[in-house]
Amino acid sequence: MTQSDAILDRLMSLHPKVIDLSLDRMHRLLAALGHPERRIPPVIHIAGTNGKGSTQAMIRAGLEAGGARVHAYTSPHLARFHERIRLAGELIPEDLLAATLEECEATNDGQPITFFEITTAAGFLAFSRVPADYTLLEVGLGGRLDATNVIDDPRLTIITPVSIDHTQYLGETLPEIAGEKAGILKRRVPAIIAPQEEPALEVIEARAERLGAPLLIAGQHWSVARERDSLVFQDENGLLDLPLPNLPGPHQIENAGTALAALRHLGVSPDQARAAVTRAEWPARMQRLKQGPLVEAAGPAAELWLDGGHNPAGGQAVAATLAAMPRRATWLVCGMLNTKDVTGYMRPLADQVDGLIAIPIPGEPNTLPAEATAQAAREAGIDARVGENAEAAIREIASTSSQSRILICGSLYLAGRVLRENN
Missing domain, CATH: 3.90.190.20 (Mur ligase, C-terminal domain)
Structure with missing residues (x-):
């Protein structure tokens, strides 16, 4: 067992529930840590039911192809916890992970907090101390009350396809679940919206209108399709004719479209767009x-x-x-x-x-x-x-x-x- 494994085991016991959706404990701990979430590189915040990880992986591949240094946060991990926190392109080293977790544990001082909340705070702390150009932040569960949703001014938000899942936490109906996902939208911050069922899209559009958040919606502001052995993406900036995604499965066409819409909004080059769909790595997805x-x-x-x-x-x-x-x-x-x-x-x-x-x-x-x-x-x-x-x-x-x-x-x-x- 590594030092970080021992600390993570202790952190599991700080709250009786694995999931207890609230932002109060996060705000308390982050304030005690000196608000590291306010000092991290520009955030691209990603919510949705399916495709979050693949979309994030493609965005990271595209940004890094242009020389950008990219932090990335994702969950759950597959083989090792370190997979959740990527610093400027590299998995967080064991010594830094252990030190950061211990600092959060000591600052929390035994108060109730869920495992996901305190480890997310550790992620923010690590991100705040390592220079980078972007932070890709994947929601853990839902959006509105997810521990990641403490970023007041992200550079961009993204909502991948919303479907029925986690009904015991997010609601029984698609509009209820979409409302939770749309909780990451921020006032006047642009949002990329992947293809959605109409009831979900209506909820997202209504919240965006209240916040004055500009939406770039699949089928309205951008489109993506497979044409023979190519992926064709089009938005107001023109058309991209690209190879098919290296991540297997027809659903990766939509995920690629969402990633490309985000990257185009950020102003990447055609070569970076190509890298996004050909260099992404995301294990355990076919x-x-x-x-x-x-x-x-x-x-x-x-x-x-x-x-x-x-x-x-x-x-x-x-x-x-x-x-x-x-x-x-x-x-x-x-x-x-x-x-x-x-x-x-x-x-x-x-x-x-x-x-x-x-x-x-x-x-x-x-x-x-x-x-x-x-x-x-x-x-x-x-x-x-x-x-x-x-x-x-x-x-x-x-x-x-x-x-x-x-x-x-x-x-x-x-x-x-x-x-x-x-x-």
Whole structure:
């Protein structure tokens, strides 16, 4: 266990709840720290249900291609906590992470605060001390009361597609959830709006109008489409004819459009726009695993993929990606949390897969039992059975078909575990 791991374990015990949406504790701690959030480089704040991470990765690739130094904040992490805090392009070093976490812990002085809140404050503290040109800030949950929403004057805000998820925290309906996401909009600060369902867009537009926040809306102010083997983006500055995104899946066309709209607003060059769609890196989003013990278990003729999508929109994105691939026997190895719409996630996948092996997520208290995951898959029309763990499930599939496409899916927590095990 590293020094930062020990500190992070202590920070988990400062609040009885994992999620308790409020900004009061953040404002208290940030004031005690001397308001580091007011001293960080210009912020691009990103909210939305799906596509936040991919969009952020493309924006970062485009900015860095022009020589910019870029901080980035994202969650959750996959293999190591350090992934959440990227300083001027590099993951935060262990010694700096430990020192920053300890400073926040000491300043907090044992007062109630959630793990996400105090670690977000640590991110702001680190960002305030390392020079950079931009800070890319991804919302953790919702927007209005998310711990990241303490930035009064971001350079730009972005709302990626909004769909139904986290209903226990954000509301049961799409307009309610959109209202929470739109909470990141700020007075007179421009916002890039990805394609939205009409009820969500109406809520976003209404809040923007109250704040005088100019909107750049997909389908109105910019457009993106695949034309043969190219991505075509158009806005008031003209047309870009670019390669298809290197991140796989048809949904990455929309994410690329959102990223390009943001980058064009920031005034990047065509070469930077090209880099945004060709150089982005974002693990566990339809990631092809090429080596490691799990790849060996699948066999040399098999394909092994990993995806962390976990809601109905994520299921639709995975299904569309599979549909665009050359057809071959396809199996899911799936583990999910008990807080998710599992059947809603499974239903779009039913026509694209030959079967599913359900597994628990190791070490995760909110894992859905494997039999419950399998039953949800059956209700969605997928032939499903239960397995012990990812490696055992992969070996079982490989024993019946050596040339299968195997996709490990259902949760970012499972994806993180797989990446650690497959090293």
